[in-house]
Amino acid sequence: MTNTRLDELAMNLREVNARVDAACAAANRPRTDVHILAVTKTFPASDLDLLAQLDCTDVGESRDQEARAKKDEVAAPLRWHMIGQVQRKKAKHVAAWADVVESVDRSELAVALNLGAQAAGKRLDVLIQISLDPSGTPNRGGVDRGEVAALAELIMGSGHLNLTGVMAVAPLEANPQAAFELLAQAHGDLLRVAPAALTVSAGMSGDLEAAIAYGATQVRIGGALLGNRPPLK
Numbered sequence: 690m691t692n693t694r695l696d697e698l699a700m701n702l703r704e705v706n707a708r709v710d711a712a713c714a715a716a717n718r719p720r721t722d723v724h725i726l727a728v729t730k731t732f733p734a735s736d737l738d739l740l741a742q743l744d745c746t747d748v749g750e751s752r753d754q755e756a757r758a759k760k761d762e763v764a765a766p767l768r769w770h771m772i773g774q775v776q777r778k779k780a781k782h783v784a785a786w787a788d789v790v791e792s793v794d795r796s797e798l799a800v801a802l803n804l805g806a807q808a809a810g811k812r813l814d815v816l817i818q819i820s821l822d823p824s825g826t827p828n829r830g831g832v833d834r835g836e837v838a839a840l841a842e843l844i845m846g847s848g849h850l851n852l853t854g855v856m857a858v859a860p861l862e863a864n865p866q867a868a869f870e871l872l873a874q875a876h877g878d879l880l881r882v883a884p885a886a887l888t889v890s891a892g893m894s895g896d897l898e899a900a901i902a903y904g905a906t907q908v909r910i911g912g913a914l915l916g917n918r919p920p921l922k
């Protein structure tokens with residue numbers, strides 16, 4: 690059983706790697722520029738151990754309780770990324786289990802995560818999630834581009850957070866190229882005030898090529914790596 694799933698994950702990983710290789714080549718970027726984050730939400734802890742065997746050491750989770758339960762079960766040393774929206778009352782928990790929070794989208798959350806990191810006796814890496822949604826369309830999360838600099842200043846002024854980059858999700862019904870181009874501009878603006886914020890977390894199973902063409906340094910891959918996801922409960 691376990692071997693079969695390991696083989697399946699290994700095959701999927703080879704395919705994703707081949708896509709990332711090709712996208713880097715097409716964009717004239719070194720392959721080492723782009724890191725793969727395995728989005729393991731809804732999948733069992735056993736898959737995370739198998740991914741670790743395949744040298745996939747970064748995992749993305751979107752729900753606090755699920756991630757906490759898995760972290761207790763997984764033996765392999767992994768780097769845990771929170772990629773889902775964080776309620777303020779959950780911030781303390783998230784700051785305890787996460788190594789990176791990619792979905793910081795408002796100042797009250799940054800403040801709460803800073804306190805949580807302090808309580809956990811650690812520094813927490815955070816990314817600012819930037820909204821790429823045209824106004825008036827369903828929002829897939831993130832701060833408006835005009836508010837990024839103020840949020841960055843707040844994060845950089847807090848004692849237990851490292852601002853390491855930006856994250857975004859392309860809008861549902863639009864051309865991802867245009868969205869990722871906006872993200873690249875917003876990231877360029879941010880780098881002027883936050884030169885260490887080098888990570889651009891963008892691109893998922895369906896649009897990783899477009900994201901890499903516009904400078905993604907991390908792609909977040911769920912379905913193409915782990916298979917069809919059971920619906921979130």
Ligand SMILES: *Cc1c(COP(=O)(O)O)cnc(C)c1O
Pocket residue numbers: 728730751772773858893894895909910911912913
């Ligand atoms: C679920 C999720 C992903 C992975 O999406 P796939 O299409 O399965 O690759 C990436 N980013 C975020 C923020 C997600 O919630």
